[in-house]
Amino acid sequence: MNKTLAVILICLFSLSVAVAAKDNFHTISRNVQPVRHGKLSTSYVVKQTDRVAQCVESAASQRADVKRCFSATNSTVYDPCFNYLQGQLICLNSPWDQNATVVQLNQPMPNNAPATTTVVKTINPWAMELKSGERCVALTGATTGVKGERINYGCTPTVSLLGNPYRLKQNVWAIKRYDSQTQQVSEALIAEMFY
Structure with a gap:
């Protein structure tokens, strides 16, 4: 009986650690300064x-x-x-x-703004890394739409991101991920946003 109880307690502990690790996920914002x-x-x-x-x-x-x-x-x-x-x-x-x-x-540029040294979270990032590891950059030319939303970021030849990032909860951001091969739209957690 004690062995069974010990196994149950170990399983419960492992499950609680996994849940805690999932809850500790947060999106990191980075200011690119080359x-x-x-x-x-x-x-x-x-x-x-x-x-x-x-x-x-x-x-x-x-x-x-x-x-x-x-x-x-x-x-x-x-x-x-x-x-x-x-x-x-x-x-x-x-x-x-x-x-x-x-x-x-070829000619001087008007209004040189000073370099931004802090992350401005009210603007959209120019690049993102998803929790899945996929890396995506802003598409600046004409793009198409999917289910009423513009494709704003390109990740791979078949994966793109729709619309803009949105906050799920404090320090956790997500975006709609579109896979053109499967025609599926899903929610993707954002690991890092680059400004």
Whole structure:
């Protein structure tokens, strides 16, 4: 009888630990700062340079200090781009890609906003990592809709995210995940949001 009771207690304890671990999940917000004190962060390596004709407000990020730049040499659009040196910006494809592009402005950019050093949670992130491990970035061009919601983030060739993140409870955010192969829409927990 004591062995049975011990097994039951161990099972109950294991179950309570699993439930507690699930309840401890929370979404982390990260402020992407490839440039610190006028220098490129050691996390990034410049792999490419380009000249840009114009930079405007970013479509990927809603931060005031982030820009969207148009190449003067080809049809490339760089977004997001962060202030770097005088007349230069650092552009990233995603927060996980260590390769950066330095773009040189053909003309001065008006209204250079200072770098945002704190996370602004009232705006939508430009990238997310789901609890499942899938990584997704904001889609800045024309996209389609699914069940009345715009596809706002691309993750893989078959997985995208619909609409914007929403709060489930304190420090836990989710978003609708769409799988084009199965045509299924499900709720996905967000592990990290990048601003």
